[in-house]
Amino acid sequence: MSSLSLSRSQALTALREQIHRLEQGRTACPPAPLAFGAGALAALPGGGLARGALHEILGSDGAAHGFAAWLAARLAEDGRPVLWCRRGRDLYGPGLAALGLDPARLILARAGSDVDVLWAMEEGLRSGCLAAVLGEAEKASPTAARRLQLAAEASGVTGLLLRSGAETSSCPAVTRWRVAATASGVDRYGSPRPRWRLELLRCRHGLPASWIVERSDDATGHLVVVADLLDRPAAPAAGEVARLRRTG
Amino acid sequence: MAAVRGGQRIVAADAAARAGGVFPGMPLTDARATLPALFTVEADPDGDLRALETLALWCGRYSPWTTIDAPEPHGSAGILVDASGCAHLFGGEAALLEDIVGRLRTWGVASRAALAETPGAAWAVARFGNRGTVAVVPPGGLTAALAPLPVRALRLETALADDLERVGLRRISDLTNVPRAPLATRFGQALADRLDLVLGRTAEPVSPRRPVAVLRTRATFPEPIADPADIAAATRRLLDEVAVHLADGHQGARRLELVAYRSDGTLAEIVVGTARPTRDPKHLDRLFAEKLPALDAGFGIDTLALGVLVAEPLVPLQRDLASGRAAPEDDAGRLVDRLGARLGPERVLRLQARASHIPERACRAVSAFALKSLPEMAIPGPRQPRPVRLLPTPEAIEVIAPVPDHPPVLFRWRRTSYEVARAEGPERIAPEWWLEGAPAPEQGVRDYFRVEDKAGRRYWLYREGVYLPGVFPRWYLHGFFA
Known part of the structure; x- marks a missing residue:
């Protein structure tokens, strides 16, 4: 049974990859996804965040910026620069450094409008020399987002679009997250440890899920899942289905 | 015409007016009597200067070393072009001058042009020469070309020129033929210097109107x-x-x-x-x-x-x-x-660390164009937690704190109340008293607290000044944690 399901899932994965390549009109393998560490956020297909794609992050408080900066820091581990396009002027270097994002590697583009933010993001995604491009826009039309997604696919640069506006129904991004702060935990010495509530709202070839995470205090800075939230959608694993069938 | 010395006088006259006997300096009534059909306009020196500047910039197409000649009262304004090494691009020196005069004529600007080895000689030949609107002084022909011109062509002060004419030194040849030392003693060093400049014995550089390209x-x-x-x-x-x-x-x-x-x-x-x-x-x-x-x-x-x-x-x-x-x-x-190129160079920034304890001074965004090379310095990770976003200027908040020295239990920022669920601190940051203009330590000291509201959002607040009985402390919101 298990060997059968394994071979079936392997076949499915192979087929998915083939379709993906046909969709993109190229034969090269997509770059390896970004692993979140600890296998905690395994709901993503391929075991991590797809590189060379656009990801959408909803949220407007410090947690959303923190999560985006943390992702950018992971993506920039190879030493390439990161472009951050936004309208505000309040990003703070020491705070970003604490999340692992080296401020010396950061290029800030202070745009005057959402249109300029999206234009700067597209320029960054097309240039191909960056590790990641972050952009903050209140609104992004599906067309603009689609352009970003295509630019990201073509260059292999990962795009992160932070949106503070209302959730829109359609966005061509590969994943959509909602990030919010949540009550801190306490470490073994009694000092608070900040936590984020991550909701994976949409994921191409994957299922929505949500977690409460905190950053591990070791050098890796990985995210550690504190709790799988109970209000996740019902998505029983293959084994559970089989068990149910047997009992039934 | 313009009001000069208590009367309306002619300042400049075109070729037709000159032919009819009207000359600059003439009283308007005389001019009208001489030439009843005379058409006059009020002189506009500022407008003339602006037009001259525009023309000088336009002349930049011939050579980058272009400037306007200081305009003089009697309308003998001009433009100096250093055409060294440029003439061949226009088919020779004479062709260059023809091109300038021809183009100016199409706009209705009457002009005379001369090219010589020194700016002073070109100035003299253009104004006092009699070889038509275009004159090229060949190399080595400077003294010969200048010889028949009046001494005024040296651009001397009127009084000096009058003195020279009074003693019979009317032409430039009269000056170049007499020994230099007695001339300088008699008429002053200015005359000798001027002669040197015009004859090319000392250099007279043209300082351009626009930045000169490498x-x-x-x-x-x-x-x-x-x-x-x-x-x-x-x-x-x-x-x-x-x-x-x-x-x-x-x-x-x-x-x-x-x-x-x-x-x-x-x-x-x-x-x-x-x-x-x-x-x-x-x-x-x-x-x-x-x-x-x-x-x-x-x-x-x-x-x-x-x-x-x-x-x-x-x-x-x-x-x-x-x-x-x-x-x-x-x-x-x-x-x-x-x-x-699209956003403006001041809008593409890099973060630069500075040695300061004051949070807003510790990190600065500078234009990526102002940096000589990519910045190598990394901002050192602070031992104390720092927010991911820092307000450029701290914003005043209203707080309720049970004890003056304690973190608040409630604060109000931008007309919204936030209930504090937990707080950490204080972290005391003293002003940089060794810098000029810094506030006194007891006034400018800040006690920073990291507070978390009921929803889990984390803020960086501080109280300004040390606690003194009877003084209401001021509180500020300064940043947002991840």
Whole structure:
């Protein structure tokens, strides 16, 4: 049974990859996804965040910026620069450094409008020399987002679009997250440890899920899942289905 | 005409008026009597000066070393062009002058032009020579050309010129033929100096009106062009040409300007800056393409000049043999250039660390174009947690704190109340008392608290000043934690 399901899932994965390549009109393998560490956020297909794609992050408080900066820091581990396009002027270097994002590697583009933010993001995604491009826009039309997604696919640069506006129904991004702060935990010495509530709202070839995470205090800075939230959608694993069938 | 010394006088007269016997300096009533059909307008010295400046800028199409001659009361304004090494581009010196005078004539500007080895001699020949509107003084012919001219052609002060004429020294040849030392003793050093300048014994540099490019190429069109596609194509050709010259000198451009000389004598310019020296024509073309739509062609552009204003050494690029791509930091530099071309150089920033305990001073955003090279310094990770976003100026909040020295239980920011669920602190940051203008330690000291509201959002608050009984402490919100 298990060997059968394994071979079936392997076949499915192979087929998915083939379709993906046909969709993109190229034969090269997509770059390896970004692993979140600890296998905690395994709901993503391929075991991590797809590189060379656009990801959408909803949220407007410090947690959303923190999560985006943390992702950018992971993506920039190879030493390439990161472009951050936004309208505000309040990003703070020491705070970003604490999340692992080296401020010396950061290029800030202070745009005057959402249109300029999206234009700067597209320029960054097309240039191909960056590790990641972050952009903050209140609104992004599906067309603009689609352009970003295509630019990201073509260059292999990962795009992160932070949106503070209302959730829109359609966005061509590969994943959509909602990030919010949540009550801190306490470490073994009694000092608070900040936590984020991550909701994976949409994921191409994957299922929505949500977690409460905190950053591990070791050098890796990985995210550690504190709790799988109970209000996740019902998505029983293959084994559970089989068990149910047997009992039934 | 203008009101001069209590009467209306003629300031300048055109050729037809002169032919009719009207000359500058004449009282208006006399002029009207001499020539009843005289048409006069009020003199506008400021307008004249502006028009002259425009013409001087337009003359930049002939040579970058162009300036206006200080205008004088009797309308003998002029433009000085240092045409050294430029004349061959226009088919010789005489052709150059013909071109200038001819173009000016089409706009209704009467002009006389002279070319000589020194600016002073050209000035003298243009105004006092009798060889027509265009005169070229051949090399070595300076003394001969100047000899028959009156001493006023030396541009002397009126009183000095009058003195010279009174003693019978009427022509320049009279001055060059007498010994220099007695002349200087009798009429002052100014006369001797002036003679030296005009005769080229001492140098008189022309200081240009516009920044002079290190390297310059130009394209002149037989017909004025106005189509954006034509302008873009011409720009591309000029960039290719400049790139070759830059490569020859192992230089890269940091600042370039494109000057469009319109057919009506005005000009428009575009300046483009780069974060790193570059000489890749494709890259520079993209930078110009961002700005070319803003170039107003007016009635058509007859000359485009591309100048490199600032160049820096640039060694030939080492390219990756396998992929043919340039180094990644080079690509990043190009991206910065493109962003800067559209958003403005002051809007493309890099973060720079500074040695300061004051949070808002510890990190500064500087224009990526202001940095000489990519910044190497990393901002050291602080031992104390720091927010991911810091307000440029702390914002005042209202708080309720049970004990003055304690963190608040409730604060109000931008008309919204936040209930504090937990707080950490204080972290005391004292002002930099060793700097001039810093507040006194007991007033400027800040006690920072990290507080978390009921929803889990984390803020950085501080109380200003040490607690004193009877003094209401002020609280500020300064940042947001991840």
